[in-house]
Amino acid sequence: MKKYAMAIMTCIIALLMLSNLKTTAQQNTQNKQKEFGSVVFDLPGMNEVIIRKDIPYQDIAGATLRMDIYYPPKFDFKKQIPAIIFISGCPDTSMVKLVGNPFRKFSQYTSWCKLVAASGMAAIVYETVDPQNNLISLAKFINSDQVSLSINKTSIGAFACSGHVPTGASYILNNSNSIFKCAVLYYGYFLTSNSEYLSKIEALFQMQGFQKPPVLTLPINWKIDIPFLVVRGGLDKVPFVNQSMQIFYDMAINQNLPITIINYPKGIHGFDIYTDNDSTRLIIEKTLDFWKLVLMNSDSN
Secondary structure (H helix, E strand, O other), rough: OOOHHHHHHHHHHHHHHHOOOOHHHHOOOOOOOOOOOOOOOOOOHHEEEEEEEEEEEEEEEEEEEEEEEEOOOOOOOOOOOEEHHHHHHHHHHHHHHHHHHOOOOOHHHHHHHHHHHOOOOEEEOOOOOOHHHHHHHEEEEHHHHOOOEEEEEEEEEEEEHHHHHHHHHHHHHHOOOOOEEEEEEEEOOOOOOOOOOOHHHHHHHHHHHHHHOOEEEHHHHHHOOOOOOEEOOOOOOOOHHHEEEEEOOOOOOOOOEEEEEEEEEOOOOOOHHOOOOHHHHHHHHHHHHHHHHHHHOOOHH
16 A cells, blocks of 8 residues: 555545646536436546446345446456446335436446446446345455456455445445455445434435445444545535534544545535536546556555
């Protein structure tokens, strides 16, 4: 980690200067034909990425759960590349009710996957009926040699947002066998056992159809070698999101976790798909940079 610590700090400084920087993100033209829910940032090659669909990763209750993997354009599958897993904390039956599509087919995640693939990494989205256990099974499958996926098992990152964050954060921080080397968490709920918002958030999740959110154990048990990039929306009006995030951030600092938090003053819940402006695009661009910085250097740490 020391070998790229200064590079991460450079990335952090850039992220904190949102209102002043000019980047390639500002040069991207706005695509008014985007599918509803798509990320408001484009990269060359997004429409040429290779998608391997319906790869089975778990058999459960007589059914097969499948995943889709997005690869860079013209990828020859002769080498292994880093991968980002987009984590779901909501059964697909509930996702359909919430957004009209199962998790792996919702445009927010398919467009993120195309961005990741166009950046030179692989991206994974998957079906789920039991998010906590399915994530464990997915990780075990990817980490096994059951099928050739052309993924570097030592260079896997995570993305989770909103109500999906508890599933991802608890797996990564509470699981000594976590496959993740870094994580990006957008506008999410962070649940700890001492949080005064815990019962209220659990009730909210039940109403929305999310799985009962797993709770982080005491910080003394947390893994402390996983870089986190956490993005907070200053105008996020979803109940208890920013309050729970502040509790988590304070505990992470006390635990000396390698965490970066970006405060997007005008950011709303879901800014990556709803707020089409330069600040949003800069955050997305630097998120991709963060993954590449950590994962493409992981072999040398």
